[in-house]
Amino acid sequence: MSNGLWGTLPIQGTQFAKDWDALYTFLFWVCAFFFVIIVVPAIFFIVKYRERPGIKPASHIEHNSILEFTWTVIPTILALIIFAWGWEVYKKTTQIPPNAMTVRVVAKSWNWSFQYDDGRIVQTDMYVPENTPVRLLITSEKNDVLHSFFVPNFRIKKDAVPGMFTTTWFESGMSGQHLIFCTEYCGASHSNMMGRVVVLSKDEFEKWKWGKDVQLPPPVGPEFLNWDQQASAEVDLRKDAHAKGLNQLAQQGAQVVQSMGCVSCHSSDGSARIGPSYHKIFGREAVLADGSKVQVDENWIREKIETPHKRTLAGYQVGLMPSYKGLMTDSEIFAVIEYLKSLN
Numbered sequence: 001m002s003n004g005l006w007g008t009l010p011i012q013g014t015q016f017a018k019d020w021d022a023l024y025t026f027l028f029w030v031c032a033f034f035f036v037i038i039v040v041p042a043i044f045f046i047v048k049y050r051e052r053p054g055i056k057p058a059s060h061i062e063h064n065s066i067l068e069f070t071w072t073v074i075p076t077i078l079a080l081i082i083f084a085w086g087w088e089v090y091k092k093t094t095q096i097p098p099n100a101m102t103v104r105v106v107a108k109s110w111n112w113s114f115q116y117d118d119g120r121i122v123q124t125d126m127y128v129p130e131n132t133p134v135r136l137l138i139t140s141e142k143n144d145v146l147h148s149f150f151v152p153n154f155r156i157k158k159d160a161v162p163g164m165f166t167t168t169w170f171e172s173g174m175s176g177q178h179l180i181f182c183t184e185y186c187g188a189s190h191s192n193m194m195g196r197v198v199v200l201s202k203d204e205f206e207k208w209k210w211g212k213d214v215q216l217p218p219p220v221g222p223e224f225l226n227w228d229q230q231a232s233a234e235v236d237l238r239k240d241a242h243a244k245g246l247n248q249l250a251q252q253g254a255q256v257v258q259s260m261g262c263v264s265c266h267s268s269d270g271s272a273r274i275g276p277s278y279h280k281i282f283g284r285e286a287v288l289a290d291g292s293k294v295q296v297d298e299n300w301i302r303e304k305i306e307t308p309h310k311r312t313l314a315g316y317q318v319g320l321m322p323s324y325k326g327l328m329t330d331s332e333i334f335a336v337i338e339y340l341k342s343l344n
Helices: 015-048 065-094 202-209 248-259 298-306 330-342
Strands: 101-108 111-115 121-123 125-129 134-140 147-151 156-160 166-170 176-182 194-200 285-287 293-295
Touching: 015 065, 101 125, 101 147, 101 156, 101 330, 111 125, 121 125, 125 202, 134 147, 134 156, 156 166, 194 202, 248 330, 298 330
Parallel strands: 101 134, 125 194
Antiparallel strands: 101 111, 111 121, 134 166, 147 156, 147 176, 176 194, 285 293
């Protein structure tokens, strides 16, 4: 295990951590260098040339073009280097691999829950396989407050916002228990809103998916004190989904669409009805009634579920679809989205 900057930073559990720490270390040494050549001499001159009896004040010194040019150009070059370096690392954090597994994260005062493709919902602990890209689809429960999902060992942080989805991703090759914090003040128990990312070997993760007991790897970095007092209940909605090769979450979404009566206006096979067909709708660029275009992603689908009168697709009448805001839970919305994806 390695820490950045002589062990003053958390464990480097991902490549992101190594990349950000390298930039941080560079910034540290730049600051240290300029501290030595600017602040230390300044203190020395303040003491040595302080005003004393019998010492005449120095004459006024005019500007020095070479000096002014130097202290303008060098900081500018350093700023551009820092920007370019940071931009390259930032781009890596936003470019999610297409083969990434998806875990849906729901924040609620004051706990985290994690939903998987097989319909399983786990409180507090998120289980992932090592050396596998993991995409996080993050939101905060309706009528809750703003939270922020932060894993120090991975150097990833993303806000959890009620009513919308945010995304980030990571890939960790370091098995172990990595702490999760909420870094947006969210009320009385904000400091207790903690969790764990449990990175398992791929074999152990497969056992966990089948509902078998697994030996948890040790904590990586600080250990979660009094962990046994934390809620870590698991709800497995259908353990045989993996064995049958089915996406249980998509099946739940199909059931939600059926029970909510969506099928009366929307088809799943491309046939025409009052509303647009679900067939191959996810991910495509759609034309709106005002002529603008929109990417059909998670946030747009959620918007149509909760505020259907906004941004209507071209060729369809505004105001026919009722709002389902408050009628669907976040878990059900996740399931509907997964169902639409399965129709691609």
